[in-house]
Each structure stands twice: as C-alpha cells, then as structure tokens.
Amino acid sequence: MAKEGIHTRADNYAQWYLDIVEQADLAEPSGVVRGAMVIKPTGYAVWEAIQRGLDQRIKATGHVNAYFPLFIPQSFLQKEAEHVEGFAPEVAVVTHAGGKELEEPYVVRPTSEAIIGHTYARWIQSWRDLPILINQWANVVRWELRPRPFLRTTEFLWQEGHTAHATEAEAETETLRILHEVYADFVENVMAIPLYRGLKSRRETFAGALRTYAIEAMMQDGRALQAGTSHNLGQNFARAFEITYQTPSNEREYVWTTSWGASTRLIGGLIMVHSDDDGLVLPPRLAPIQVVVVPIFKNDSERATVMAAIERITAPWQGKLAFKIDDRDHLSPGFKFNEWELKGVPVRVEVGPKDVQKDSVAIARRDVPGREGKSFVPQAGLTERLVALLDEIQQSLFDRALAYRNQRTVDVRTYEELAAAVEQGFARAYWDGNDADEARIQEELKATIRVIPFDQPETAGTCVLTGRETTKQVLFARSY
RNA sequence: CGGGGUGUGGCGCAGUUGGUAGCGCGCGGCGUUUGGGACGCUGAGGUCGUAGGUUCAAAUCCUAUCACCCCGACCA
Known part of the structure; x- marks a missing residue:
C-alpha cells in the first residue's frame, strides 16, 4: 500500500523514483536550469555520509585531497584524441567573461584528467616524485540530454582520484585496489548494496582509458546502475600531456596514470535498491538519523512526563546512536510516523503515557513496514537492543537486495x-x-x-x- | 536534435460565447486536538512566462519568443 503522494513501484517505477526524491525531501529540480537540481538538506546529509565513508577509505589507501580548477582551457581537452571525442558533445563552454569574448574559450570540467595531467607534467620530474596519489572532491558538468535527479544531472558532485605511477603494474594495482577497497567495500558494507565487479567491455571503456573497471548494482526494476568506475589510463594521458619522469638509470619514461570516480548518482542507487512504496529506506550505517523518537501525549501534564521520560531514556544514547527527538507539537503522532517513514529513518521509538507507566517503549523498524515491524519492549536494555537492531537491519537490507539480485x-x-x-x-x-x-x-x-x-x-x-x-x-x- | 506537453498565489489546478481572477492543499493567528497522515474560526498571498498585436475591453483571440517537463538517440 503506497503512501499519499507516491506512485507504487509496480504502477510506474520511474514516477515512483521521482516521488521518493521529492517526498523524502532529498532534492528538487532547480526549475530554472535544465537538468540541474537543488540538493536539499536531507539529501545533502546522505551525500555527506557517502563522502565521509569514501574519503576515509581514500585516505586509508594512501591518498591525499587537493583541488584543481573548474575551468579548463578548451585546447587541453583536445590533447587526448579519444577523450575529446568522448566528451565533446556534453561540455559546456565559456566564451565570454569580464565583459568581453575570451581569446581561448574555457570548458567547464566534465572530468579533470586534462587539467590534472597538465599539472602533473610540471610536478613530476624524477622517479622519486612517484607515485602521486591525489583525490579531489568537486562538481562537474556534463550536458546530458536526458536528466533525472541524482542518476543523471547536468551538474553533479563526485570525487575523482588521479594518480601517476612509474610502472604499468603499479597503475593496475592501484586501479583494482580502488575498486575493491574503496568503492566495493563502502557500497556493500555501508550502503548495503550488493555488487558485481569486473572489467568493462571496450565499448563501455572510459574515453582515453586502457581499461575500465566498474561496480554494477541491480535496481528493483531489474536495470543496472554503474555505481563507481576505476580506470587504468595507461600512458595515453602521459603522452598527451607530456608527463614524464627520469628513471634511476637516467632514462626518460612516460608515467602510467589512473583515474576513478563515484558520484551523487550513488544516492539514486541507494533509493532504487532499498526503498519501498512507503518511501525512502536508509541503511543504518549511512543514515544521518538512525533513530527518531516520537512523543505521544494528550495534554500539557502528559507532555511533561513523556518528555521527561524521553530525556531519561535517550541519555545513554549519546555517542552510540544518531537520534532525533521529534518534539514538534503542532503535528499529530500519525503524521510524524508517516513523515519519518517517508524519510527512511531506520528505527522509530514511540514514547507515550502508557509507556511511562509500564516502563516500555514502542519500536518500529523501517525495513519491515506495518504492524509486523512494530513491537513493545522494556526500557531496560533499550540502548543495546537498538544498537543490535540497527545491525540486524543493515544486514537484512543487504541480504534482501542480494537475494533479489541473484534471483533476477x-x-x-x-x-x-x-x-x-x-x-x-x-x-x-x-x-x-x-x-x-x-x-x-x-x-x-x-x-x-x-x-x-x-x-x-x-x-x-x-x-x-x-x-x-x-x-x-x-x-x-x-x-x- | 526529433515527437508530445505545460507555463495562472508557495504547490496542484479551474477559468464557459473576450467584460478585469477562483478552488484545493500549504502558509500566519486563535482555540480545540494528539498511540498511524486532526478540526473549527480567521487572515495573508497573483502586473495570468515574456514581448508585440487585434479590441472600448485580453488569462482568454493572433504573432513572435523564452523556459521547463515527458517520450526516444548520448552518458558517472
């Protein structure tokens, strides 16, 4: 049974997706810039959680963050033949600035191999300068013909790693390491999305790359979503941008480069893997709010006792659970239940006068909708119970998605x-x-x-x- | 770029044979409510996408233009 404002998946999958994005308050179309969206605080909090998880893994594998320019001289993009050809149709070009026409137009980066390649050429002199292991968090622009929130937007947020190595073997190791230890590890263990990992066919290989590896996830309509890619660029960009180094034996060699990226598209995948006809479903390890507490009362005196009880109940949660107490008093509990389900909060705790009396609370798990997922439990040991429940939900979401994918x-x-x-x-x-x-x-x-x-x-x-x-x-x- | 559609309070829409704009939701105030999407009263809010034209008179008719959305070909 679908909620107000949400089409069912069976009825219209594409519309269901758009409804979730809107109703869960994740994002909205900008309305004024074609294919661009405003990521709202709720959606951005999810992105921040993704950033944290990826950034942590990127750093754990020896990389550092830096930042390169948004604008790239048009000629840079043209230095790598396949690269231009691949991106030419979708770049936005700045021809005027400062009140006059530019000598050479800038393109708004669709990706940063070109400007970074140019920079690395200056940074790298000797084999002692290698490897260079840099990541940047950035926005990029690709003029897509058929935009959809998160899945394909004109401007999107991502991280792009760019590394340079002395040998092909090192570059290959890097490419695979990112795929497994950064992308697959995060997407499977935190986002609870099961993946297929492997090599892309030649037709699907990144423009200018030797080999592209990817993680692919299955959505609930059976379609695939590429959730992250890692490219072994070989020496293609090194040749195009003259990125060379001197070997210990004083030879001059081209470096071997890699690049890899994951974007806000992951949020689209998150929605389409776990969510249901009642709204968004967030895996606990990614959820900005893991537990929401809804107080229930009829009058001011009940309100006082219930709020005091909540204060006491949630005190030990500090540092263990990401929780929110929904103390808005102009909304009915029923409305709040629906709203938090719509927003995908993994667990809801209800505390009312009866609970205060009986030292109990009601808990409802988002991954099991309706009465089946709701139970009354004692207040004693609640913190541990919730921590365990979140783990259980995390696992159950992954298992469910895995079973679905395998079956299809x-x-x-x-x-x-x-x-x-x-x-x-x-x-x-x-x-x-x-x-x-x-x-x-x-x-x-x-x-x-x-x-x-x-x-x-x-x-x-x-x-x-x-x-x-x-x-x-x-x-x-x-x-x- | 092809095909289709839409522009009217924040959102969703209505607006008849042209006569100077209305409904629902939401929003503000007050009161009653609150264990699965509460209700009453009251109030605020719109140069009808833009530019031109026809007319005594245009949201309405004509022309141009812009934008956005949906469906296909390209893509993280």
Missing part, C-alpha cells in the same frame, strides 16, 4: 533467453562477440554488457550470439 540474474544460452532475461534483470552469458555484435544487442534488446565479471567460469561454453566456443562470460542488462 539468470544464465542464458540462447539469444531468445537473453532477450527475455534482460526484460527482468541481468543475463549472464558466454560471449565471444566483437564491438559490432555488442552494438547490435544494444540496438535490438536495449541491453549492454555491464561488466565482464572477475569471477569467470572454469569450463567453456558457446557464445550467446555467435555460437563460437569461449570461456568468457559477461553480464548483460539494461542500464541507467
């Missing part, structure tokens, strides 16, 4: 099976096709190779399209 990931042997499979989820298939074959699948089935998983089969099979024998398996899906 099917092995296919024929083209017909592939066509049917991508209607409802992911298709795992043996694949020996080329770029043109892949393009044909996209044309006909609207599905692409999301990832060539690291986990590959022991035995050979026949390619779903060409019928040739191969040991390579890929995952096909329609994607956001």
